[in-house]
Amino acid sequence: MFLSVFDLFKIGVGPSSSHTMGPMIAAGRFLDALRDGTDRVPGAGAPARLSCRLHGSLALTGKGHATDRAVILGFAGFDPATLDAAAAEAALSQIAQTGSVTVPGQGRLRFDPRADLIFDFGPPLPLHANGMVLQAHDAADNLAFSQTYYSVGGGFVVTEREFAAQSEPPAPDTPHPFSTAAEMLVMAHRSKMSIAEMKRANESMANGTDPGSGLDRIWTEMSGCIDRGLAVDGVLPGGLKVRRRAHAIHTKLCAESGLNLVPPHVTNDWLSVYAMAVNEENAAGGRVVTAPTNGAAGVVPAVIRYYLDHVPGARVAAVREFLLTAAAIGGLIKRNASISGAEVGCQGEVGSAAAMAAAGFCAVLGGTPEQVENAAEIALEHHLGMTCDPVAGLVQIPCIERNGMGAIKAVAAASLALRGDGAHAVPLDACIETMRQTGRDMDVRYKETSLGGLAVNLPAC
Numbered sequence: 001m002f003l004s005v006f007d008l009f010k011i012g013v014g015p016s017s018s019h020t021m022g023p024m025i026a027a028g029r030f031l032d033a034l035r036d037g038t039d040r041v042p043g044a045g046a047p048a049r050l051s052c053r054l055h056g057s058l059a060l061t062g063k064g065h066a067t068d069r070a071v072i073l074g075f076a077g078f079d080p081a082t083l084d085a086a087a088a089e090a091a092l093s094q095i096a097q098t099g100s101v102t103v104p105g106q107g108r109l110r111f112d113p114r115a116d117l118i119f120d121f122g123p124p125l126p127l128h129a130n131g132m133v134l135q136a137h138d139a140a141d142n143l144a145f146s147q148t149y150y151s152v153g154g155g156f157v158v159t160e161r162e163f164a165a166q167s168e169p170p171a172p173d174t175p176h177p178f179s180t181a182a183e184m185l186v187m188a189h190r191s192k193m194s195i196a197e198m199k200r201a202n203e204s205m206a207n208g209t210d211p212g213s214g215l216d217r218i219w220t221e222m223s224g225c226i227d228r229g230l231a232v233d234g235v236l237p238g239g240l241k242v243r244r245r246a247h248a249i250h251t252k253l254c255a256e257s258g259l260n261l262v263p264p265h266v267t268n269d270w271l272s273v274y275a276m277a278v279n280e281e282n283a284a285g286g287r288v289v290t291a292p293t294n295g296a297a298g299v300v301p302a303v304i305r306y307y308l309d310h311v312p313g314a315r316v317a318a319v320r321e322f323l324l325t326a327a328a329i330g331g332l333i334k335r336n337a338s339i340s341g342a343e344v345g346c347q348g349e350v351g352s353a354a355a356m357a358a359a360g361f362c363a364v365l366g367g368t369p370e371q372v373e374n375a376a377e378i379a380l381e382h383h384l385g386m387t388c389d390p391v392a393g394l395v396q397i398p399c400i401e402r403n404g405m406g407a408i409k410a411v412a413a414a415s416l417a418l419r420g421d422g423a424h425a426v427p428l429d430a431c432i433e434t435m436r437q438t439g440r441d442m443d444v445r446y447k448e449t450s451l452g453g454l455a456v457n458l459p460a461c
Contacts, residue, residue: 002171002206003334005199005327009218010155010290012080014282015395017294018130018340018448019058019065020080022151027052027074029157030134030147035105040145045138047145049110050075050101052117055131056124057342058151060449064238064393066285068117071132075101075111080155085285109136127163128152129342129447153340153348154292174202181332181373181428188369195359195369196324203324215320221289222278222301228286229277236283238394246277270310271411272404275302279400292330292339295346295388295395296353298403300326303357303410307364314364322360329359329376329428336429337436341388342448344439346399350406351383351435355428357410362417370422377428378413384431385438387446389453398454 012021033039034047052071054062062068069092073083076091095101099112110116125131128150136145148160171177176191176198178184188195203211233247250273256262275298282288282297291300304322308314330339333352338344358379362372383406391397445452 002174002177002202003327003331004207005203005211005324006214006218007156008154008290008292008327008330008334009323010081011218011221012155012288012290012294013083014285014288014294016065016067017155017290018151018153018342019062019067020070020285021155021290021294022070022130022157023054023058023067023132024070024074024078024080025155026132026149026151026157027071027134028077028079029149029159031075031077031103031106033147034103034136034145039147041143044142044144045140047106047109047136048139049137049141050116051111051135051137053120053133053135054118055120055122055133056129057448058130058132059119059121060451061390061393062119064390064450065395068113068119071117072101072111072113075103077104125150125160127160128340129444129449130340153338153343154290154334172206174205176202179332179335181376181432184328184332185369185373194321194325194363195328195372196321196363199324199328200320211324212320215323218289218323219304219319221287222291223305225281225286225288225297226274226277226301226305229279229281230273232280236280236394236396237285238283238392238396240392240394240396242283242394242396242400244280246273246280249273250277267310268408271302271306271407272401274305275299275403275407276400278302279395279403283394283396283400291326292334292352292356293341293349295341295399296349296403296406298400299350299353299406299410300357300360302403302407303361306407306411307361311365318364322364325363325372326356326360330356332428333380333432333435337432338439344435345386345442345447346388346402347380347383347386347435348439349388350402351380351386353403354383354406354410354413355380357407358413358417361411362414365414365418367414367418368422371417371420373428374420374422374424375414375417377424377426377431378416379410380428380431380435381426382409382413384435385442387442387453388448389446389455390448390450391455391458393450393455397458
């Protein structure tokens with residue numbers, strides 16, 4: 001399996017890659033399949049009504065993650081990467097009023113979100129916690145077409161057939177096709193190339209073009225998200241009345257920056273405020289980049305901004321190296337474990353993001369491939385067992401602060417790795433496998449269902 005850097009870093013909208021972006025993408029894919037006409041129910045009439053049933057984590061925390069809005073917008077033809085907020089709000093209002101949606105190639109179909117979009121709180125679908133069934137019915141309300149989708153984290157969506165087949169599309173020919181960290185290090189040694197150089201060569205061959213300009217766009221989007229988050233104050237939506245803090249903290253940090261008595265630990269505050277700015281934007285439904293998910297979107301950009309603004313000798317050109325290195329590590333984690341909070345808890349989201357950021361930071365500071373692998377392992381190891389227990393199903397508590405802590409751990413992990421020679425007791429591959437096993441054994445209450453942990457122990461919920 002080849003995972004592109006642009007598979008892991010996808011431009012989209014908040015608050016969740018698995019619960020917002022994924023369902024929106026699934027609804028769009030459903031419409032494409034409906035227009036195609038394959039697998040229509042024999043004897044059924046033309047589609048006249050659409051429906052959606054959400055299962056598992058999508059049902060349990062769907063309201064807080066805006067999953068219902070995402071499905072409606074997907075049926076209305078919106079895509080996360082290009083969504084216009086004003087147009088989306090207008091479409092939601094019109095669909096609520098008319099109880100119908102206009103589908104290119106199908107005409108106007110009945111769809112009343114109050115009746116046709118169902119949160120099923122029963123057992124989850126069998127293949128993944130994030131399951132949804134989309135259907136089309138004819139004028140007599142006979143089933144005309146049905147498709148089951150799974151949103152498996154980071155905006156990745158697969159059909160039931162694709163998931164059950166466990167088949168991977170043919171991997172493109174690449175010069176350095178590593179699928180484990182051990183293979184990655186062997187190839188780096190043989191080729192005398194860095195991890196970023198190998199990843200760049202793979203991207204260029206797989207996609208037929210150099211990824212440089214695309215990487216620049218990704219960083220522009222990430223950096224813009226930080227800036228928007230730092231500039232805005234107020235209360236986040238959702239009912240918890242969580243106040244945005246990044247703006248006020250940033251204002252204080254800027255005021256202190258010229259003083260000579262600022263203690264060294266304030267470095268952590270800068271890392272935290274950059275990460276929190278991103279995740280406050282995400283919680284507000286703003287434009288973000290999966291890294292590798294929305295819930296963990298603040299860690300990688302925070303460490304990059306910290307590198308550029310606070311590390312002497314930092315080079316803007318090194319951002320490409322950072323992102324390529326981070327994507328190589330993120331691809332290994334997704335391939336061999338998971339980046340889905342609903343599948344393995346937050347160790348798969350913020351833990352993966354911290355490993356990616358630690359690897360990227362280590363690389364741009366001159367780390368060898370062995371030190372980079374060590375940095376990723378340290379960061380991931382110290383997120384093992386982290387649960388996903390969002391209060392009220394919102395990507396706010398503990399998610400926003402957790403990204404700040406992930407960024408701090410990433411920098412600490414990279415620093416520790418750079419103090420050594422790359423030799424260490426626990427290989428990254430073993431740590432990834434441990435995360436997979438830990439996630440498998442974790443109680444479902446702690447895997448993005450809001451049935452345990454802080455979600456039930458905080459009085460505000």
